[in-house]
Structures are given as structure tokens and as C-alpha cells.
Amino acid sequence: MTDTGIGPFIEHLKKRVPFTERELNEILSCFQEKRIKKRQFIIQPEFIARHRNYVLKGAFRAYVIDDSGEEHTIQFAIEDWWISDYNSYIYQTPATMFVVALEDSVILQIDYDSEQRLKAAHHRYETWFRIMAERSAAYQQRRVISNLTRTAEQRYDDFVERYPLIVQRVPQYALASYLGMTTEFLSRIRNKKVKKKS
Amino acid sequence: MTDTGIGPFIEHLKKRVPFTERELNEILSCFQEKRIKKRQFIIQPEFIARHRNYVLKGAFRAYVIDDSGEEHTIQFAIEDWWISDYNSYIYQTPATMFVVALEDSVILQIDYDSEQRLKAAHHRYETWFRIMAERSAAYQQRRVISNLTRTAEQRYDDFVERYPLIVQRVPQYALASYLGMTTEFLSRIRNKKVKKKS
DNA sequence: CTTATTTCCTGACCTGGTTCATTTTGGGAG
DNA sequence: CTCCCAAAATGAACCAGGTCAGGAAATAAG
Structure with a gap:
């Protein structure tokens, strides 16, 4: 069992807001692997x-x-992405989605209450979540x-x-349903492209 | 020329975050009618x-x-809604959208730099924008x-x-294109419903 | 009030994408 | 290695919704 380092997560945090070491530690203490x-x-x-999930x-x-x-399919998430049922999480209402692992995975979870406390505790944490939400909306x-x-x-x-x-890691029927078409139709699209190349 | 009060805007702000009078005034000073x-x-x-626009x-x-x-059509906005080209505004990149008035209107505008200053100035302002972005993403x-x-x-x-x-205030072709269909098809849908009622 | 424009309606035909049924492929579990 | 089963491919019929064209209503402009 290889130890999956959390290095990428720290980079991910620092990329958006220049946190200090102390702040990073406080954030990390809210996450569970x-x-x-x-x-x-x-x-x-x-x-x-109940959680916002970061894929390690x-x-x-x-x-x-x-x-x-x-x-x-509403969303895929691989390394360095977040995933949850966004409406369920932010409004704390019953989910309408399934979120399932496509491979053996490791995630970092923060629960709703910890997130609220974090956001209330310091302006910079709030900023970080604001940026995430903005990017998500965009x-x-x-x-x-x-x-x-x-x-x-x-x-x-x-x-x-x-x-x-992502294309190489997810089953085709999942990709088709993300793109809003049937798996049969996606199959035809792909096949047409293969033919064209020859 | 009737004076369009900004009362609804203040209510709108207070509904999300319990600002003080002073804070409300500081926010208001960043907006232009x-x-x-x-x-x-x-x-x-x-x-x-350059602006985030609130429809008065x-x-x-x-x-x-x-x-x-x-x-x-990507979005409609009537009284008490916000509108902009979201991607263009938050990343300050060239817009891909047109935003046009469907009626004679009055808006409140905040420009990008003022918004940044506001968010940096006080945790509570940041919170307000975070909530807006979250709801938008959802x-x-x-x-x-x-x-x-x-x-x-x-x-x-x-x-x-x-x-x-909104249905009653926007032209049908605009609604059709918002819903992802042609104006002809929407016309048929509507007509079918009228017939059914008799 | 008249005219010009924009919006909406309606019918005939068309097509991108679906449905259904069958076959082929490929990736685990034992 | 082989057996099994989920995933992908393929063919044929079908349909939700689009396209095109002409006309009727509704608004706006003069």
C-alpha cells in the first residue's frame, strides 16, 4: 500500500491563495483522508x-x-479535482446524485460544519472558498x-x-451520458473518426 | 421620470448577510445607478x-x-436579479455574450476593481460574494x-x-433559445396545451 | 391612422440522434 | 487459461425536434 502524499493538495491550496504554514496546517486539520x-x-x-471531496x-x-x-453523468473527477453533489452540500438538503468511485481511490474530505467554521475563522479561508465557487459557476x-x-x-x-x-479513464457510456448522447451514438462518432484517418 | 428607489437592493443585501448601516453605506458607495x-x-x-449589474x-x-x-439565450434578469457575462467578468477576459435590455431599465453597477477592493476590505463583504457565487454555481x-x-x-x-x-415579459424566441429549442417548436408546444384545455 | 418591422403561427418535409435487438470485444475472477 | 459478464459495436427502424417557407398578428414608428 503506497502512501499517497498530500503534497498535491497543498500545492492546490497555495495556487489560489498565498496561505502561511500555520494556515495550511489549520486547513489540513479539517480534512480526513x-x-x-x-x-x-x-x-x-x-x-x-456531508462532505466536499478532493481526489488525491x-x-x-x-x-x-x-x-x-x-x-x-453530471461530473467526473480525477486527481486534483473536487467532487460532491453541489446542491445537496451547500444547502444541506437530500442529494439527487450518486457519486461512485471508478477506480480504487484516495480522497480528502472536509465536512460541512468544519467548512463553515473555517470560513468564519479567517477572511483568507473565506476568500479561498469564494474563488472556488466562482470558478465552479463559470x-x-x-x-x-x-x-x-x-x-x-x-x-x-x-x-x-x-x-x-479523462477520456482514457472513464467508460464510454459514462462519457456519452456526460456529453448528452447515447453510448451508441458516441460509438458511431468514434468509429467514423477511425475510418477517416485511413 | 419616476425615482426608482434602491430599497429592494438594500433588502437584497441584508437577506444574505446581516450588514450594519455603515457597511451598507460603504457597499452602496461602490455602486452606480x-x-x-x-x-x-x-x-x-x-x-x-467591466461590471456586475443588479436590475432595479x-x-x-x-x-x-x-x-x-x-x-x-444564456440568462434572463428582471428586478432583483444580477446579470453580466460571468466568465468575462470574473476572469476579466473578452466577453462572448451580448447583454441587452428588453425594456427601459434601471440598474446598479459595481465595477471590477471596486468589487476587488470591497472583498479585500472586510471579511463580511467577501462572505457575501462567496454566497452569491455558490448559489450561482448551484x-x-x-x-x-x-x-x-x-x-x-x-x-x-x-x-x-x-x-x-419572466415568461410573460420576454419574447418567445428568446425563451425558446434559453430552453434549447426553436421558436417554432415552442409555438407548437404552447398551441398543443391551449387545445387540450378545450 | 398607415405603414413597416418584428414576432408568432402553421404546414410539409427533413435529419441528428434514439431505440431496440443482436453480435463482438475485452477485462477481470477463479 | 478459460469462462463469464459488462461494455462496445453494428444494423435497421423510428421519432423528437429542426428547417424552410409563407402568412397572420402584434408593435413600433412616422
Whole structure:
């Protein structure tokens, strides 16, 4: 069992706000390391999402199930990403999403109350969470725009270009449902591209 | 020319964070009132969005134009809503959106630098912006989910139920493009409902 | 009040993407 | 190594929603 260092997490924190050593330690003391096995769920509908999760190692997928039983991927997360059911977490209401490990993983968790205390304790902590929320809002809006303006194939191309590492690590049906198409259609898109190259 | 009071704005601020009178005045001093005529643009592609805009009176629409010249509405804003090109504003990069007044309107504007100073000046101001960003991220994510899981007609029904006031104030083609469908298709949906009632 | 423009409606046809059913592939568990 | 089962590919029929074109209503402008 290799010891997964938290170095990347500290870098991640410092990249956004220039914390002092003391501050970094206070932040770290609010996080708990946790090992999650492949196929294990860390969030499920009906339960309240109690944590914000940083991925140290591994990969996760958040998805919802619609009225007709279809799965729709809302988010992926690999190393150095955060994942949760955002609405459930910030409003502390029952989740609508599943969040499941796609591989054996290691995460760092902060629970809701600790986060509140941290934000209240010091302006700089608040700043850090404000920046995270801003970036998240901006990201979600870009996704809305992409869904409205791009065709299925264009969305796939965009995704491959922006997140080539994720494409290789997640099952195709999960990617298809993230991009808003069926797995069959994504299969056709990919196949067409292979043919073109020859 | 009726004097549009800023009472609603103060309520809006106090609802999220319990500011003191002094704090409220400091915040207010960063905002400028502006009258905008119908069809006037407050944000355009290529230009950087310099302001965050609170609608005191009137209605706005933010939209992008895609490669094939189609408009796609990203956001509406009526009284007590905020509007800008979020990505352009927070990263201070050139906008991709148009934001236009749908009616003669009155807005309160804060410019980017004043916002930065405000956030740096006091923890509570930072908190307020953090809460705004969180809610915005949560909202955007609900929209992504709705786009992935609901049919065109369901999205229309959801919108009518949640924002009946907006439905009555914006042109149909703008609503259609917000919901991710053509104006023709929305027309059919509406017509079908009228028939059913008889 | 008249005219010009923009918005909305309606019908006929079209297509990107889905559905369903079947086959092939590939990656674990024993 | 092989057996099994989930994931991916493939073919054919189908449909939700789009496109195009012409006309009717509603607003705005003169």
C-alpha cells in the first residue's frame, strides 16, 4: 500500500491563495483522508452530502437517474479535482446524485460544519472558498453554453481536446451520458473518426 | 421620470448577510445607478465585462451567437436579479455574450476593481460574494441537469412553473433559445396545451 | 391612422440522434 | 487459461425536434 502524499493538495491550496504554514496546517486539520474502493458510493440520493471531496488519487463519477431510468453523468473527477453533489452540500438538503468511485481511490474530505467554521475563522479561508465557487459557476456556465450551441460530435471533440486524460479513464457510456448522447451514438462518432484517418 | 428607489437592493443585501448601516453605506458607495433604454447593449463580445449589474427595474437578456449565426439565450434578469457575462467578468477576459435590455431599465453597477477592493476590505463583504457565487454555481448545475434529463416540453413546463413572471415579459424566441429549442417548436408546444384545455 | 418591422403561427418535409435487438470485444475472477 | 459478464459495436427502424417557407398578428414608428 503506497502512501499517497498530500503534497498535491497543498500545492492546490497555495495556487489560489498565498496561505502561511500555520494556515495550511489549520486547513489540513479539517480534512480526513479516506480510501474508497472501486464501485463504492460516497454519495447517494436521499442522503445529505456531508462532505466536499478532493481526489488525491483515483477517479469518480457523479450521475443522476431520470424518470425513465436513464443515467446522466453530471461530473467526473480525477486527481486534483473536487467532487460532491453541489446542491445537496451547500444547502444541506437530500442529494439527487450518486457519486461512485471508478477506480480504487484516495480522497480528502472536509465536512460541512468544519467548512463553515473555517470560513468564519479567517477572511483568507473565506476568500479561498469564494474563488472556488466562482470558478465552479463559470465552469458550469461554459457547459450550459456548450450544450446549447454545439452538436453532439462537436461536444465530443471539445471534450477530447480539453480533457484527454479523462477520456482514457472513464467508460464510454459514462462519457456519452456526460456529453448528452447515447453510448451508441458516441460509438458511431468514434468509429467514423477511425475510418477517416485511413 | 419616476425615482426608482434602491430599497429592494438594500433588502437584497441584508437577506444574505446581516450588514450594519455603515457597511451598507460603504457597499452602496461602490455602486452606480444607470438608466438603460430598450435594445441598448450593456455587454458585447470582444469587450471585457467591466461590471456586475443588479436590475432595479426592467429586464435583460444575455445571449451568445453560435458558428451558424443562431442566438442562444444564456440568462434572463428582471428586478432583483444580477446579470453580466460571468466568465468575462470574473476572469476579466473578452466577453462572448451580448447583454441587452428588453425594456427601459434601471440598474446598479459595481465595477471590477471596486468589487476587488470591497472583498479585500472586510471579511463580511467577501462572505457575501462567496454566497452569491455558490448559489450561482448551484443554479447553473441544476440547469445542466435539466438540459440532460428533461425533454423540450418538460423544460418549458418547469420554466413556466418556476418563473411565470419572466415568461410573460420576454419574447418567445428568446425563451425558446434559453430552453434549447426553436421558436417554432415552442409555438407548437404552447398551441398543443391551449387545445387540450378545450 | 398607415405603414413597416418584428414576432408568432402553421404546414410539409427533413435529419441528428434514439431505440431496440443482436453480435463482438475485452477485462477481470477463479 | 478459460469462462463469464459488462461494455462496445453494428444494423435497421423510428421519432423528437429542426428547417424552410409563407402568412397572420402584434408593435413600433412616422
